[in-house]
Amino acid sequence: MSEVSAVGETLESQDKDNYNFVQVSRGYLKEMRKLARKSPLGHEILYYLVEHMGKTTNAVVCSYKTICETTEASRASVGRAIKILKDDNWIETVKIGNATAYCVNERAFWQAGRNQRRYAIFSATVIASESEQDSNFREKAKQELTYVPIISSKERITMGNEVLTPPDQKDLDLD
Numbered sequence: 001m002s003e004v005s006a007v008g009e010t011l012e013s014q015d016k017d018n019y020n021f022v023q024v025s026r027g028y029l030k031e032m033r034k035l036a037r038k039s040p041l042g043h044e045i046l047y048y049l050v051e052h053m054g055k056t057t058n059a060v061v062c063s064y065k066t067i068c069e070t071t072e073a074s075r076a077s078v079g080r081a082i083k084i085l086k087d088d089n090w091i092e093t094v095k096i097g098n099a100t101a102y103c104v105n106e107r108a109f110w111q112a113g114r115n116q117r118r119y120a121i122f123s124a125t126v127i128a129s130e131s132e133q134d135s136n137f138r139e140k141a142k143q144e145l146t147y148v149p150i151i152s153s154k155e156r157i158t159m160g161n162e163v164l165t166p167p168d169q170k171d172l173d174l175d
Helices: 011-020 026-038 040-052 064-071 075-087 137-142
Strands: 059-062 091-096 099-104
Touching: 026 040, 040 059, 040 064, 040 075, 040 099, 064 075, 075 091
Parallel strands: none
Antiparallel strands: 059 099, 091 099
8 A cells, every 4th residue: 555645645656746856965065066166067067967867877878969069068168077077076977889878976966765776877868969860860760660570370471482272261251
């Protein structure tokens, strides 16, 4: 049976309602103010990552170009800001081919209950910028993908040049 809060909501419904909330440790507020003075762009990027991080992973995958477009900053400025975030232990980065996973410090920011948090870099929100796609990606998205036939349990599989007997009336199922 579900626990009920003072206003009659179940804890499960509160969890769903609270999905858009991010919790911040009060102990980090002074450090966040320092970061805002030290690197306003780093502060903006940190909040962008927090806004998009996975609920239980605190991770998000996106490119420098996407961050540059979002912040309207140059690649060099974004690089310097991300270096500050890494050096000051706000984030960790993990390279995945040409992409980067940004893992937000879970002691400072989190969404799930403390007992649900887990560090799983391999599971992340991925942000793909339109400007990084092939120029014809919209047309390709409209094309049908290759059809893969599915054989039902009532169908008979034939191999090669196997000769089939003609169907009788029972096989036709003309109801």
